[in-house]
Amino acid sequence: xxxxxxxxxxxxxxxxxxxxxxxxxxxxxxxxxxxxxxxxxxxxxxxxxxxxxxxxxxxxxxxxxxxxxxxxxxxxxxxxxxxxxxxxxxxxxxxxxxxxxxxxxxxxxxxxxxxxxxxxxxxxxxxxxxxxxxxxxxxxxxxxxxxxxxxxxxxxxxxxxxxxxxxxxxxxxxxxxxxxxxxxxxxxxxxxxxxxxxxxxxxxxxxxxxxxxxxxxxxxxxxxxxxxxxxxxxxxxxxxxxxxxxxxxxxxxxxxx
Amino acid sequence: xxxxxxxxxxxxxxxxxxxxxxxxxxxxxxxxxxxxxxxxxxxxxxxxxxxxxxxxxxxxxxxxxxxxxxxxxxxxxxxxxxxxxxxxxxxxxxxxxxxxxxxxxxxxxxxxxxxxxxxxxxxxxxxxxxxxxxxxxxxxxxxxxxxxxxxxxxxxxxxxxxxxxxxxxxxxxxxxxxxxxxxxxxxxxxxxxxxxxxxxxxxxxxxxxxxxxxxxxxxxxxxxxxxxxxxxxxxxxxxxxxxxxxxxxxxxxxxxxxxxxxxxxxxxxxxxxxxxxxxxxxxxxxxxxxxxxxxxxxxxxxxxxxxxxxxxxxxxxxxxxxxxxxxxxxxxxxxxxxxxxxxxxxxxxxxxxxxxxxxxxxxxxxxxxxxxxxxxxxxxxxxxxxxxxxxx
Ligand SMILES: Cc1ncc(COP(=O)(O)O)c(C=O)c1O
Numbered sequence: 001x002x003x004x005x006x007x008x009x010x011x012x013x014x015x016x017x018x019x020x021x022x023x024x025x026x027x028x029x030x031x032x033x034x035x036x037x038x039x040x041x042x043x044x045x046x047x048x049x050x051x052x053x054x055x056x057x058x059x060x061x062x063x064x065x066x067x068x069x070x071x072x073x074x075x076x077x078x079x080x081x082x083x084x085x086x087x088x089x090x091x092x093x094x095x096x097x098x099x100x101x102x103x104x105x106x107x108x109x110x111x112x113x114x115x116x117x118x119x120x121x122x123x124x125x126x127x128x129x130x131x132x133x134x135x136x137x138x139x140x141x142x143x144x145x146x147x148x149x150x151x152x153x154x155x156x157x158x159x160x161x162x163x164x165x166x167x168x169x170x171x172x173x174x175x176x177x178x179x180x181x182x183x184x185x186x187x188x189x190x191x192x193x194x195x196x197x198x199x200x201x202x203x204x205x206x207x208x209x210x211x212x213x214x215x216x217x218x219x220x221x222x223x224x225x226x227x228x229x230x231x232x233x234x235x236x237x238x239x240x241x242x243x244x245x246x247x248x249x250x251x252x253x254x255x256x257x
Numbered sequence: 258x259x260x261x262x263x264x265x266x267x268x269x270x271x272x273x274x275x276x277x278x279x280x281x282x283x284x285x286x287x288x289x290x291x292x293x294x295x296x297x298x299x300x301x302x303x304x305x306x307x308x309x310x311x312x313x314x315x316x317x318x319x320x321x322x323x324x325x326x327x328x329x330x331x332x333x334x335x336x337x338x339x340x341x342x343x344x345x346x347x348x349x350x351x352x353x354x355x356x357x358x359x360x361x362x363x364x365x366x367x368x369x370x371x372x373x374x375x376x377x378x379x380x381x382x383x384x385x386x387x388x389x390x391x392x393x394x395x396x397x398x399x400x401x402x403x404x405x406x407x408x409x410x411x412x413x414x415x416x417x418x419x420x421x422x423x424x425x426x427x428x429x430x431x432x433x434x435x436x437x438x439x440x441x442x443x444x445x446x447x448x449x450x451x452x453x454x455x456x457x458x459x460x461x462x463x464x465x466x467x468x469x470x471x472x473x474x475x476x477x478x479x480x481x482x483x484x485x486x487x488x489x490x491x492x493x494x495x496x497x498x499x500x501x502x503x504x505x506x507x508x509x510x511x512x513x514x515x516x517x518x519x520x521x522x523x524x525x526x527x528x529x530x531x532x533x534x535x536x537x538x539x540x541x542x543x544x545x546x547x548x549x550x551x552x553x554x555x556x557x558x559x560x561x562x563x564x565x566x567x568x569x570x571x572x573x574x575x576x577x578x579x580x581x582x583x584x585x586x587x588x589x590x591x592x593x594x595x596x597x598x599x600x601x602x603x604x605x606x607x608x609x610x611x612x613x614x615x616x617x618x619x620x621x622x623x624x625x626x627x628x629x630x631x632x633x634x635x636x637x638x639x640x641x642x643x644x645x646x647x648x649x
Contacts, residue, residue: 049547052429053273071545097532101546123271148275174434
């Protein structure tokens with residue numbers, strides 16, 4: 001099975017940013033700075049009008065990206081620019097409808113051509129995902145599956161059998177940026193480990209260095225989305241925002257290191 | 258064989274993992290109650306004694322005379338709370354109780370499903386939260402007050418177009434965060450499996466009654482059934498029991514300002530296959546796969562998606578889908594008021610408006626229209642058209 005090269009001894013810090021928020025050039029700069037600050041991989045959001053699993057911060061980032069004319073084609077193009085400039089793996093994350101509209105095979109080919117390493121689609125569970133996930137695999141792009149704290153053992157075992165690259169563990173019952181962690185975090189992660197042999201990344205509720213440090217010992221990596229976008233956007237979403245977003249990533253890298 | 262939870266290629270469960278346990282639990286409960294005589298009996302008693310079923314099948318004589326075809330109205334407006342939505346809300350409240358969940362949430366557009374859910378919650382001593390777009394709150398004020406009186410919390414939704422789609426997004430997000438103690442009463446035949454099938458089964462009482470009533474009145478089945486289609490629950494409810502009969506079925510979508518203006522909600526006539534709110538179905542979307550904000554004067558039809566079984570019926574041709582503009586619907590609203598002394602919901606007025614076309618083409622002589630709800634709630638929307646200074 002393919003190793004994505006994200007989890008190499010150290011705890012991986014994986015920031016999520018919305019592609020095209022507020023424009024593609026800024027996204028490229030933000031990603032470069034975050035990689036310099038120690039990000040082990042980056043997740044690039046593909047904006048969607050109706051992001052069901054996201055809280056207000058990522059919803060608004062998606063709206064800004066769409067308002068500036070971002071499309072799935074332009075996301076793939078931006079991803080290509082980023083993979084040319086950086087060595088860390090690039091992961092695309094977004095909802096199924098724009099991908100279905102683009103065409104699953106075409107998307108898989110173009111993602112591969114852009115050097116994308118993996119794809120996460122939160123509203124495409126494995127039961128519905130064969131068509132896209134097979135197309136991605138055929139192009140050497142890894143589909144990433146998610147698990148949540150309330151998942152049953154049977155389903156968890158099935159995901160364990162299918163998992164490639166890493167498994168994205170949702171840290172709470174809720175949407176992104178909600179804050180807070182599931183109460184029985186330790187038991188939850190131990191339960192996932194019993195069924196899943198690939199590395200685990202935890203995301204959704206990681207709001208800063210402190211919380212990242214508290215969960216890092218249990219998992220192989222953390223995903224930080226809303227907190228990075230908030231830092232970036234509150235500082236105006238320009239060069240100052242890029243610096244603030246990258247600084248937050250650096251602080252989290254130090255905290256979990 | 259179609260995959261479980263699918264109607265041909267439509268349906269499925271396109272949801273985040275977090276919702277899977279709840280959908281699986283709900284699916285088990287749904288399968289169990291279908292074969293559970295006690296559950297069905299309890300629901301039947303509620304529908305009869307509490308909601309006032311069976312609702313009348315009424316021969317609208319003066320309307321028929323004006324059109325030259327014989328028209329019956331299935332009077333879902335006579336239900337407790339004034340629309341067909343209560344059939345589903347009572348059924349799902351009983352399921353919630355069976356699941357041991359004492360909190361329910363709902364989305365609402367016109368407010369009829371919100372009122373029905375708030376009513377069912379009050380009746381069963383449950384807590385109820387209703388998500389409603391700010392635009393709909395403004396145009397359906399009376400229903401907001403009703404929900405609050407019934408003890409529900411109404412949460413205004415300010416994202417997107419601030420209408421039904423956005424209220425549904427917010428309800429799903431809330432459900433994701435409270436999935437362990439809360440049941441989501443979806444108000445139409447949309448959403449992930451088992452909702453489209455379950456809501457259909459709770460609404461099919463409409464068609465089952467029509468079948469008996471029309472046989473008693475006319476000794477034969479109607480030539481055609483007509484119903485408006487938002488998500489598609491009142492239409493599916495009246496159509497489904499007739500699927501294997503030689504009866505024409507016509508679903509009427511909202512053409513808003515006219516399809517050519519781009520301001521409409523004609524999902525089946527103008528959409529492409531996509532995924533919204535957990536199922537694969539026709540969807541109003543841009544070339545880039547972004548959902549298009551729909552438009553209709555009628556809040557209950559102002560939705561960019563449609564139930565997956567309707568998509569299937571469109572492809573197989575079993576149901577014909579047509580559309581009616583705001584203006585045509587408002588005219589039909591006024592006409593039913595003056596000819597029959599019945600104030601119809603704006604949603605249902607879309608179905609009524611299509612009768613004009615049927616009268617002209619003369620194919621059908623015996624037609625049943627689903628009068629899905631009553632129109633008191635729509636006073637503010639129709640006042641400028643029907644009660645303007647110059648029309649007093
Ligand atoms: C009276 C009435 N009819 C129809 C609808 C549309 O829903 P559906 O297509 O699910 O019947 C609504 C929705 O609010 C309604 O209130």
